[in-house]
Amino acid sequence: MYLLQRSNDAIKINSDIVNGAHADIHITTHGSDVYWAWCSLMGLCTILFFLWAQMRSEGSRLFHNVAAFTSLIAAIAYFTMASNLGWTGITVEWHRTNSHVAGNTRQIFYVRYIEWFLTTPLILSNLFFVAGMSWQSLVQVILVSWILVVTRLVGALVSTTYKWGYFVFGLVTYIYIVYELLFNVRNHATSLGNDIRKAYLFPAALESLIWLIYPIAWGVCEGGNVIAPDSEAVFYGILDIATIICIPALLLFSLRDVDLARLVPSGPRAEAPVEKAAHQNGTNGAGGLDSSEVANPV
Incomplete structure (x- = not known):
């Protein structure tokens, strides 16, 4: 007999x-166990990000703290899903014969979308700040990211074929965000120097690639009712771990020798001239701005 018997x-x-x-179609104890595992990992990484921040100078902790708050929000969301809370039942469009997805009503975790609504802007903030982008550009892309999350949520809550219309709207906003990350923001990062470009490009490219898999997950889970909610817990969990933990950690590691204080924009007006010059020069403008001009734009 175990002294402390494990049970969920x-x-x-x-x-x-x-x-x-x-x-009818809902998570089992196995799915709850998966969510508890993801919650524990998110919570552990939150602590590690905060400890990592304490190892940096006070003016260079923003990136680490943003990563920590991102994983903290995700941990709370996964705690909710592991507890079998934060969901509603929606009539499925596609009725399947497989016993794992057979039924009329599927469990839809709306708390997952609340998490994305809060964490996606934080992920974008770190990428934009690393590239030295302005607040105006960041606010604009955050608004688009909110449209992306909300359209997916509304689509998940619609039981008819009209859900796929919201799916298309979400794809359009995804294309816009990726265009910003891989072109406009990349050009601005290049204008700040080769070290910033290298630190930014790989995490941004990975983030864009993994975000492309989310619509696939949505299509086989909430959209098409192809895989069971327990498998949904695994699928979305892996994607969230990659976007919320792995890629931000990679970004922070690549910035370990960079003075982070000079990358954070001090205000909307201060960054506008630098960003304008970067957009005009593109990848050929790396030599047009020195570090003093970036830190103190006129």
Whole structure:
């Protein structure tokens, strides 16, 4: 007999009935265990990011703290899903014969979209700040990212074929964000020097690639009801670990020898001349601005 017997009673305590409605297709204890594992990993990485920040000078902690808050928000969301909370039942468009996805109503975790609504702007903030972009550009891309998340949420909550219209809107906003990251923001990072370009480019490219997989996950989970909610927990969890933990850690590691204080924009007006010059010069403008001009734009 174990002194402390392991058990996960989340599914028993928080059942598959919400507001009197039953979800036929829902997570089991196995899915809850997966969410608990992701929650624990997110929580551990939050602590590590905060400790990493303390090893930097006070003016260089912003990037690490943003990464820590991002993983903290994700940990809270995964705690909620592991507890079998933060969901609603939606009638499926596609009825499957597989026993794991058979039924009329599927469990949709809306808390996942709340997490993305909060974490996606933080992820973009670190990438934009590394490239020395202005607040105006950041606010603009954050607004687009919110449209991306909201359209996916609305699509997940629609039970008819009209859900795929919202799916298309989400793809359009994704294309815009990737264009900004791989062209405009990359050009600006290049204008700050080869070290900044190298630090920015690989994490930004990886983030853009992995974000392309999210629509696939949505299509086989909330959209098409192809894979079971337990498999959904694994699929989305791996993607979130990559975008919220692995890539930000890679970005911070690549910036270990860079003076981070000079990258954070001090205000909307201060950064506008630098960004304008970078857009005009593109990749050929690296020699047009020295470090003093970047740190103190006129």
